[in-house]
Amino acid sequence: xxxxxxxxxALPLLGAAPARAAGPAPCxxxxxxxxxxxxxxxxxxxxxIVETTGRSVLARVxxxxxxxxxxxxxxxxxxxxxxxxxxxxxxxxxxxxxxIDKRIVQxxxxxxxxxxDDGALVAVSNYEPGGVRVFDAQTLALVADVPAVGPGGLxxxxxxxxxxxxxxxxxxLYDAGEIWRLELPKGREPRVTRLAGVxxxxxxxxxxxxxxxxxxxxxxxxxxAHVDLWKEPLAAARVLEGYGxxxxxxxxxxxxxxxxxxxxxxxxxxxxxGRDELIVIDLDTLKEAxxxxxxxxxxxxxxxxxxxxxxxxxxxxxxxxxxxxDALSLEIVRRIEPGPAVLHxxxxxxxxxxxxxxxxxxxxxxxxxxxxxxxxxxxxRKPSGIFFTARAHxxxx
Amino acid sequence: xxxxxLLTSAASQAARADVDRARLxxxxxxxxxxxxxxxxxxxLGRPLTAEALAHFPVETVRDIILDxxxxxxxxxxRPLLSVEEASAIADMLKRGxxx
Numbered sequence: 001x002x003x004x005x006x007x008x009x010a011l012p013l014l015g016a017a018p019a020r021a022a023g024p025a026p027c028x029x030x031x032x033x034x035x036x037x038x039x040x041x042x043x044x045x046x047x048x049i050v051e052t053t054g055r056s057v058l059a060r061v062x063x064x065x066x067x068x069x070x071x072x073x074x075x076x077x078x079x080x081x082x083x084x085x086x087x088x089x090x091x092x093x094x095x096x097x098x099x100i101d102k103r104i105v106q107x108x109x110x111x112x113x114x115x116x117d118d119g120a121l122v123a124v125s126n127y128e129p130g131g132v133r134v135f136d137a138q139t140l141a142l143v144a145d146v147p148a149v150g151p152g153g154l155x156x157x158x159x160x161x162x163x164x165x166x167x168x169x170x171x172x173l174y175d176a177g178e179i180w181r182l183e184l185p186k187g188r189e190p191r192v193t194r195l196a197g198v199x200x201x202x203x204x205x206x207x208x209x210x211x212x213x214x215x216x217x218x219x220x221x222x223x224x225a226h227v228d229l230w231k232e233p234l235a236a237a238r239v240l241e242g243y244g245x246x247x248x249x250x251x252x253x254x255x256x257x258x259x260x261x262x263x264x265x266x267x268x269x270x271x272x273x274g275r276d277e278l279i280v281i282d283l284d285t286l287k288e289a290x291x292x293x294x295x296x297x298x299x300x301x302x303x304x305x306x307x308x309x310x311x312x313x314x315x316x317x318x319x320x321x322x323x324x325x326d327a328l329s330l331e332i333v334r335r336i337e338p339g340p341a342v343l344h345x346x347x348x349x350x351x352x353x354x355x356x357x358x359x360x361x362x363x364x365x366x367x368x369x370x371x372x373x374x375x376x377x378x379x380x381r382k383p384s385g386i387f388f389t390a391r392a393h394x395x396x397x
Numbered sequence: 398x399x400x401x402x403l404l405t406s407a408a409s410q411a412a413r414a415d416v417d418r419a420r421l422x423x424x425x426x427x428x429x430x431x432x433x434x435x436x437x438x439x440x441l442g443r444p445l446t447a448e449a450l451a452h453f454p455v456e457t458v459r460d461i462i463l464d465x466x467x468x469x470x471x472x473x474x475r476p477l478l479s480v481e482e483a484s485a486i487a488d489m490l491k492r493g494x495x496x
Contacts, residue, residue: 042435068435086434109439127440203441219470251465251472254431255441316428317477
């Protein structure tokens with residue numbers, strides 16, 4: 001039963017556990033999963049299972065396919081990670097036993113996914129053939145296949161897929177310029193609510209932690225699409241219209257991400273497309289509440305969980321720098337250089353530390369978020385996304 | 398004496414060309430790959446495999462790289478790449494040789 005790669009072998013800590021009373025040996029040594037996480041190694045199709053208490057790598061799991069741009073979501077019990085690969089792979093990884101539990105190739109080219117609030121359904125958003133597929137979280141059996149077809153039968157890539165309360169997901173149609181809500185009530189047919197004409201080329205989107213405000217970044221225009229998911233019937237509106245003030249945007253060498261956006265108090269910090277700026281939006285008025293001039297074009301702008309600071313990384317060729325923004329003064333309070341090609345960052349659940357991946361340094365660097373001191377540097381092969389298990393309990397993660 | 402000096406400089410030039418090529422191949426995989434997929438089989442941008450680009454002359458591919466495709470996220474690389482570098486990338490893509 002015990003897998004050779006299991007954590008029993010991989011975890012030196014457990015060797016020191018007190019001897020057990022007589023009885024059958026447990027398959028997996030007793031430990032919690034609340035301080036575990038996954039680092040994607042994008043070029044080698046592998047992931048690292050890490051723990052954030054001792055800041056160490058527990059195991060490497062291989063055989064997950066093409067992991068460029070990979071992301072994942074976490075089961076409600078924080079034991080399994082569902083990894084979405086570029087090759088359409090959906091891999092369910094057992095974090096305790098450090099092995100692949102199940103793996104399917106569900107599409108030609110996928111971009112991300114989410115897990116429903118009851119933990120029963122995993123939805124995957126696809127570039128090729130487009131649309132969204134929903135799977136049983138336990139078995140990975142197909143539950144629903146929802147092609148994304150816009151006006152005139154145009155098949156569309158889907159982006160910005162998030163879970164919202166009530167066994168439902170929301171996503172945007174890149175080619176068609178629409179936003180769809182997909183509800184999957186238990187024992188009934190799936191239901192789609194379509195919002196058409198939301199704007200040109202929505203490239204990514206996200207929902208606030210209360211599941212209320214869905215924002216989609218538009219590539220083809222100077223604005224952001226917004227849906228208030230608390231108001232029926234659903235409607236989409238354009239906000240931050242003309243934020244570029246008619247200036248020609250800079251060329252974009254890496255698309256910004258809304259995943260993990262800087263949400264603090266009643267404000268959001270959004271990367272402006274084609275500009276060296278973050279735009280701050282007030283969630284009460286849906287109006288601009290300020291701007292932050294940044295070192296380069298922001299890719300991820302992530303708020304520390306308490307919301308006091310927002311950490312930002314940048315697009316090629318300015319991607320060796322991370323900046324820290326004060327959420328009150330909107331000033332940059334720190335600039336850090338973790339190494340070449342910083343791709344992602346993830347805070348520990350209450351934000352005492354942050355893990356940063358520096359792809360071309362083949363390292364994950366851990367910082368104390370108060371002193372900004374580097375507290376650990378872990379070797380990893382071309383690391384990209386970092387995801388901690390606490391995401392299991394957050395809406396839209 | 399002179400001959401050996403010339404030889405050395407030719408060798409080091411060849412080595413430099415190699416380094417450049419490796420750097421370009423890396424740029425294609427990592428930085429084009431962020432939109433076109435690490436294996437170039439497509440992402441937000443279309444596939445850049447030799448097969449997918451078969452219908453384009455190599456000069457067209459070079460010009461798309463240099464000037465981008467306005468109105469789409471495909472950016473102009475002229476600020477970051479020389480014409481020679483863009484030609485080399487176009488050539489690599491057309492031959493399917495980006496390793």
